[in-house]
Amino acid sequence: MNILTIGTRKSQLALVQTHAMRDALLAAHPQLTIELEHITTKGDAILDRPLAAIGDKGLFVSEIEDAMRNGKVDLAVHSAKDLPSILAPDMTIAAYPERADPRDVLVGAEGRRLADLVPGAKVGTSSPRRAAQLRHLRPDLTIIDIRGNVDTRLRKLDEGQYDAIVLAAAGLQRLGLLKRVTQFFEPAEMTPAVSQGILGIEARAGDQRVADLLKVLDHAESRATAEAEKAFLATIGGGCQVAVGAFATYQIGQLHLIGMIGALDGRLVRGELTGSASTAQALGTSLAQQLLAQGGRELL
Numbered sequence: 144m145n146i147l148t149i150g151t152r153k154s155q156l157a158l159v160q161t162h163a164m165r166d167a168l169l170a171a172h173p174q175l176t177i178e179l180e181h182i183t184t185k186g187d188a189i190l191d192r193p194l195a196a197i198g199d200k201g202l203f204v205s206e207i208e209d210a211m212r213n214g215k216v217d218l219a220v221h222s223a224k225d226l227p228s229i230l231a232p233d234m235t236i237a238a239y240p241e242r243a244d245p246r247d248v249l250v251g252a253e254g255r256r257l258a259d260l261v262p263g264a265k266v267g268t269s270s271p272r273r274a275a276q277l278r279h280l281r282p283d284l285t286i287i288d289i290r291g292n293v294d295t296r297l298r299k300l301d302e303g304q305y306d307a308i309v310l311a312a313a314g315l316q317r318l319g320l321l322k323r324v325t326q327f328f329e330p331a332e333m334t335p336a337v338s339q340g341i342l343g344i345e346a347r348a349g350d351q352r353v354a355d356l357l358k359v360l361d362h363a364e365s366r367a368t369a370e371a372e373k374a375f376l377a378t379i380g381g382g383c384q385v386a387v388g389a390f391a392t393y394q395i396g397q398l399h400l401i402g403m404i405g406a407l408d409g410r411l412v413r414g415e416l417t418g419s420a421s422t423a424q425a426l427g428t429s430l431a432q433q434l435l436a437q438g439g440r441e442l443l
């Protein structure tokens with residue numbers, strides 16, 4: 144009997160992502176039996192505190208990794224942007240499925256777009272990256288922390304605590320909530336988080352059976368873009384406290400990478416670079432070095 148167990152967090156977004164990957168795996172391997180194991184992580188327990196202040200990206204990952212080490216589960220479906228930039232050496236990302244919409248979006252009360260917000264309007268985000276770029280676009284706005292799952296954030300907006308909030312299109316899309324979007328930001332004005340919209344399927348390094356089963360989920364172009372963006376972030380360093388974004392697109396063997404380093408006061412440097420997709424990591428490193436030298440270092 145061929146059984147595969149997926150460890151998953153219990154949030155709605157985590158479950159939707161896990162179910163989609165389970166269905167894709169079952170379609171490719173009809174002989175497989177797939178079981179789900181629900182795991183509560185440290186990150187779930189402290190979801191009401193500002194995550195940037197806690198600052199450890201491993202929060203949503205480490206309990207699930209322990210379950211993999213114990214053999215309780217075989218794989219986990221993560222949002223790649225929530226993974227630490229350096230993975231534990233006994234773990235691997237066995238597949239990066241095809242990327243969903245990478246963009247950030249505004250969800251404004253009463254259909255408002257950014258330009259419709261009055262001076263001083265309250266915009267909710269707890270991401271330093273989104274805050275820096277919002278302030279750059281609209282220095283007059285009041286940017287306020289917001290925590291919780293996507294549903295919680297939308298409820299806080301609907302209750303009138305904010306005039307608008309910024310979220311990832313991918314999360315809203317997966318939850319069937321894209322109709323809430325009032326504005327899609329282009330990556331050149333609101334550069335997305337590294338790996339935003341990409342899932343990372345984590346497994347034990349060296350588990351050949353699981354790696355072979357997961358191969359069907361891997362999308363080479365999404366992997367290359369994730370690797371270029373991750374190398375950009377790794378070169379800059381810092382956790383989720385830093386206002387850093389990067390976004391790569393793939394076209395006939397070439398990657399085009401946009402990178403951004405910002406500060407909470409709205410100063411930022413942004414740049415772009417094109418290079419071969421076969422040296423994705425080198426491209427990310429080069430652009431990071433370039434932006435650090437062009438004033439980015441002073442912003443961190």
Ligand SMILES: NCc1[nH]cc(CCC(=O)O)c1CC(=O)O
Nearest residue numbers: 222224310311313314339340341
């Ligand atoms: N920060 C939390 C988080 N982690 C992944 C997503 C969904 C987007 C994705 O899969 O990249 C979200 C919600 C958001 O940023 O609005």
